[in-house]
Amino acid sequence: MRTWRFSRGLSFVMILVFLLVLVLSGCGTTGGTSAKSGSSGLTIKVGIIDTYTGPPTAYTQDALDGFKLAVNDIAKEGGPKIEYVTRDDQYKVDQALSWAKELVMNEKVDVLAGTINSAVSLAVSQYAKQNKIPFINWGALSDEITGAKGHRYVFSTPPNTAMIAKTGAIQISQLPYTKFWLAGSDYEYGHLVVSDFWTDLQKLKPGVQKLGETWWKIGEPDFTPYLTAIRAAKPDAVIVGAGAADIIPFMKALKATGLSKQIPVWIPQSIDAGTLRALGNDQPEGVLGTNQYFYYYPDTAANKQFEQEFKQATNREPGFAGLYGYMAGKYLGAAIQKAGSTDREKIVDALEGLTLDTPVGQLTMRKEDHQSLDPLFYGKTPGTGVVANGLVQLSPDKVMPSVEDVMNARAKK
Amino acid sequence: MSVSMLASQLLVGLSRGMIYFIVAAGLTLVFGVLRVINFTHGSFYMLGAFIGYSVAAGIGHGSAGFWLMLVLAPLAVAGISLLVERGFLQFVYRREHLIQVLLTYALVLIAGDLVKFFWGSQYRSLSTPPIFTGSFATGSITVPKYNVFLLLVGPLVALGLWLFLSHTRFGKICRATATDREMVDILGVNSTWIFAAVFALGGWLAGLGGALMAPVVNISLGMDANTIIYAFLIVVVGGLGNIWGALISSLIIGVGEAFGALFMPDWAVVLPYIITGVLLILRPSGLLKSVW
Known part of the structure; x- marks a missing residue:
């Protein structure tokens, strides 16, 4: 009985500690402040x-x-x-x-x-x-x-995804690849960016060929089986719409399997400084990518x-x-x-x-x-550091969907 | 499709299965002995990865950090799970399952917020130690070294669990508790501490899984939810509470997924669920004997 009482007392202390921590962490999340007042009166x-x-x-x-x-x-x-x-x-x-x-x-x-x-x-x-x-x-x-x-x-x-995909299609259309494998995280963003890319690339470079597609669930724990399968299909290049939760482990797997050394891989945001910083020593070199902004470029x-x-x-x-x-x-x-x-x-x-x-x-x-x-940018991962290689800036008129296309899409709805 | 390609995919699938097994083994053990549906197991996995990150980052990301993390993180998680068991779970063993599920689910939410409070919500990433960087490549077989390492650790854990459960007094009591709890109580064994120890062991396994995965995944909030779903699939398919069932179903799902990615990549996402469905239709109570 005594041990039981002791453990119950101990439990109450623990519950109290938990509650205290909860209250403390709760305080941090309430937001909402206001700025200094301006002089325009509005x-x-x-x-x-x-x-x-x-x-x-x-x-x-x-x-x-x-x-x-x-x-x-x-x-x-x-x-x-x-x-x-x-x-x-x-x-x-x-x-x-x-x-x-x-x-x-x-x-x-x-x-x-x-x-x-x-x-x-x-x-x-x-x-x-x-x-x-x-x-x-x-x-x-x-x-x-x-x-x-x-x-x-x-x-x-x-x-938006249409602009990101168009940037990638322009980047890839200049390279001598014709056989592609499409892959990505199985959700809205992944599918949108890859399908837009593919439509744009077919327009820019008629005759490109799709060998197959691979889709994995978000938060995939291990990309190796997918990469081995893609390697087996022997495409000229791989197009990947990896979501925010997947891009870092996916790029690590590229480095570990050495896939990106054998087959060029394109991933939006792969050249983003935040992505490269998170990758640390596991950064694969020469991965093609696009990005919306660099703090160091232009x-x-x-x-x-x-x-x-x-x-x-x-x-x-x-x-x-x-x-x-x-x-x-x-x-x-x-x-x-x-x-x-x-x-x-x-x-x-x-x-x-x-x-x-x-x-x-x-x-x-x-x-x-x-x-x-x-504006949008494309380039390659450097292998070390966070500053991408071979950066090119594309002006908005090159990558924006035309007003006519947008209005047609709205009318169709 | 060459034989070597199939061989490397098999190895990759097996190593994937091993990770599933290490996490699912803890869940099924707790299931079997405590009869508690422990949603917190996924949170322990997440904590293992985060604590592992802090240990490795504290040491300086080298080999020493990696090995130390593999030792310390699971122990820390075992400690935390012991606190959880003594502080919360012990009060609900005799209540209905709904209450237990509510409690463990509440703990999942609390653990998520605590992780956010202590580690923040940024993505974190660890490197594999230098000896496991890169791949073994012979001919057209390419397997990342880290997957090979996982392939070795998995059977070691399975062997350790088997020795513990069948060759130690404590393990035998655990198995007896899983089969007939009242009889164990009548025989004068203090099942309170058996429960606490088994729960801590389950936490240790989850923490080990988290620490082992830390170098290859995004260490982030939300990694708990992904894991717990898979772990439950495996535990149910293997037979509730049966560790060997969990081993077999982990390997089936891991290898199945790997070959799925090779032969029908469009379907890779749903494959584990198809496998689960088919296996459950064939054997509704699990591959091996369920303790329930």
Whole structure:
């Protein structure tokens, strides 16, 4: 009996410790601060919905920090005061939708922003359309957001899957490969980027041949069997749409099996500094890839300044999510100034065709489809370090879907 | 399709099966002896990987860090699981399964938040030690060295478990508890500590699985959910609580997946579920005798 009593006492202490830790960790997640007031007198409230739990946080935190930086910059320059509140959608559509309603009804926000998850982004976009609230997508990459499912109230700052795929198709079409194997993580982004790539490549280089496809579930623990199978098919090159959760272990497996030494492999974001830093010594050399942003390239004063400001605020270099969160803030601030009002309809009108100076040059929010005209880059992994080899910048007009294509896609819906 | 290609795919599949086995063995052991559906097992796997990361990063990412991590991380996870068993689980053994599932699932959520609190939500990545970097390549057979290492560790763990369960007094009591708990109680064995020890051993195995996988996967939040689903599939197919059943079904699923990737890559994602379905239709109570 005595041991039983002792162990029960011990248990209570443990439960208390657990509860204490829970309470402590809970405190860290409540968000929502506001910036210093500007002198233009205009104030707007932005409701941010994004995933602040789980693996996507690697990107969403970057985007939020970029947005905060823009808010502070705008306030410092005497622009409108941008207040914001954040909500965690836990990567779930239903959660995001209830937050959207809550933000609009209780918090009385004038603008919605976020989100990393394409499905969430499309759902919030639909809500924005029904309720005539401007929504700025700064994280999701699906081309449907400003493509087939675009409308008057949705805007997108990051380049989408169609643009990423086109960049890759341009890169690969210049190389002497004809037989391809397609592979990827079995979810929306993986399929979109690979199928867009394949359509574009067939247009750029008629006669290319598809030997087969491989799809694995997200979070695959070991890629070796898939790689051995691909090696057996002997393609000229492998096209891989690896999701954020898979890209690092996949590239490690490329190095371990030596596949990328024998067969060229293309993976979007493989040359991103964040990806290469995470890979450390396991970086395979010569993997082909595209990226939306580099903090070190193009080597311009504006880009350097952004990198330094971001690093000062967060103690790390900005990834592409940081840039596109930053640009969402910049576009919004400039639109309010241009409109001279925080009226929702006037903000939408002002955003259409708005041109901005950004860390990657002068960019425009395309009037017709509300997609920011962003530059894209391609290159190769260096083998060591985080600075990619042979970088080439493509201007937006080379990789953007044409206005006509977008309008056709919308009409078809 | 050459023979050597099939051979290398077989080896890769077996090494994959070994990882499944190490994790599933702990789950099935706890299932068998404690009769608790332990969702927390996936969290222990995740903790093994995170603690392993911290140990290896603390030492400096070299070989020493790797070996030390393989020793320390599973022990730390065993310690944590002991706390969980004494602090929470021991109160619900006599309650219905729903309560047990609720409790272990709640612990999964708590563990996820604790990991986020202590390690943050960034992706983490470890390197394989220098001796396991690269591949063994003879002719057209190419197998990464680390997979070969896993192929050796798996049978060692299986052998260790077998020796423990059939040749030690404690192991025999464990098996007896799995078969007839009341009889063991009547014979005067303090089953409380048997339960605690078995749960800690289960945690140790999950932690070992996590530490072994740390150099090849993204060490991230969410790795627990992926693992626990597979572990449950394997445990159910093998026969609830039967370790040898878990070994056989791990190998079937691992090798099946590897050949699936080779022969029908379009279907690779659903293959483990098809295998599970077929095996369960053929043998509804599992490949080997279930203790339930």
